[in-house]
Amino acid sequence: xxxxxxxxxxxxxxxxxxxxxxxxxxxxxxxxxxxxxxxxxxxxxxxxxxxxxxxxxxxxxxxxxxxxxxxxxxxxxxxxxxxxxxxxxxxxxxxxxxxxxxxxxxxxxxxx
Amino acid sequence: xxxxxxxxxxxxxxxxxxxxxxxxxxxxxxxxxxxxxxxxxxxxxxxxxxxxxxxxxxxxxxxxxxxxxxxxxxxxxxxxxxxxxxxxxxxxxxxxxxxxxxxxxxxxxxxxxxxxxx
Numbered sequence: 001x002x003x004x005x006x007x008x009x010x011x012x013x014x015x016x017x018x019x020x021x022x023x024x025x026x027x028x029x030x031x032x033x034x035x036x037x038x039x040x041x042x043x044x045x046x047x048x049x050x051x052x053x054x055x056x057x058x059x060x061x062x063x064x065x066x067x068x069x070x071x072x073x074x075x076x077x078x079x080x081x082x083x084x085x086x087x088x089x090x091x092x093x094x095x096x097x098x099x100x101x102x103x104x105x106x107x108x109x110x111x112x
Numbered sequence: 113x114x115x116x117x118x119x120x121x122x123x124x125x126x127x128x129x130x131x132x133x134x135x136x137x138x139x140x141x142x143x144x145x146x147x148x149x150x151x152x153x154x155x156x157x158x159x160x161x162x163x164x165x166x167x168x169x170x171x172x173x174x175x176x177x178x179x180x181x182x183x184x185x186x187x188x189x190x191x192x193x194x195x196x197x198x199x200x201x202x203x204x205x206x207x208x209x210x211x212x213x214x215x216x217x218x219x220x221x222x223x224x225x226x227x228x229x230x
Contacts, residue, residue: 032217032218034218034219041203041224041226042223042224043205043221043222043223043224044156044205044221046218049218051217089155089156093219098209099146099158099161099207099209100146100156100158100207100219101158102155102156102157103155104154104155105154105155
């Protein structure tokens with residue numbers, strides 16, 4: 001089955017700096033790669049996703065890049081703000097009947 | 113659109129009793145529902161996949177007789193934790209794949225159930 005590894009486990013940045021979280025996946029058949037932000041005790045909230053036919057996607061301060069050959073994808077947050085502090089999860093799946101496999105999570109702390 | 117309603121949001125039960133968690137797709141038909149468990153400060157781990165009208169598929173290490181899943185209709189999937197023990201205390205969350213609907217791709221999540229077994 002799919003295996004997703006995520007690094008780092010914790011990340012502390014100063015407000016205004018950029019944050020980068022990286023994930024690798026094992027199943028070359030995976031074609032859907034979402035990123036979620038999760039507040040304590042809440043459901044995961046989709047912040048951005050990318051499909052395997054695209055190498056990069058951007059939405060305001062958030063961007064995701066995908067390297068299918070190397071089987072890794074990254075989340076980039078620019079101009080970080082204190083409200084970006086949360087746990088972020090990457091995930092991968094072969095969209096459809098297959099479930100998402102989640103990375104281990106990154107606790108991002110943005111220092112004011 | 114694509115809302116999954118999950119109840120209860122939290123429950124406290126005594127050791128040895130059973131607890132049922134419901135997930136309803138409100139505005140679409142969820143032919144497949146995924147059930148996850150999340151321990152504190154850990155990731156979401158897939159427990160099982162339920163398909164409407166058929167038996168659920170459980171992940172390795174998940175006891176199917178302890179975690180009963182029923183997906184009797186296209187809009188309702190339930191997870192029953194039987195003979196609950198304190199080690200079953202966790203955050204349980206369901207998810208539906210939108211890739212099997214007209215709503216496009218991606219996944220939608222229920223709001224989660226915090227189970228505490230005392």
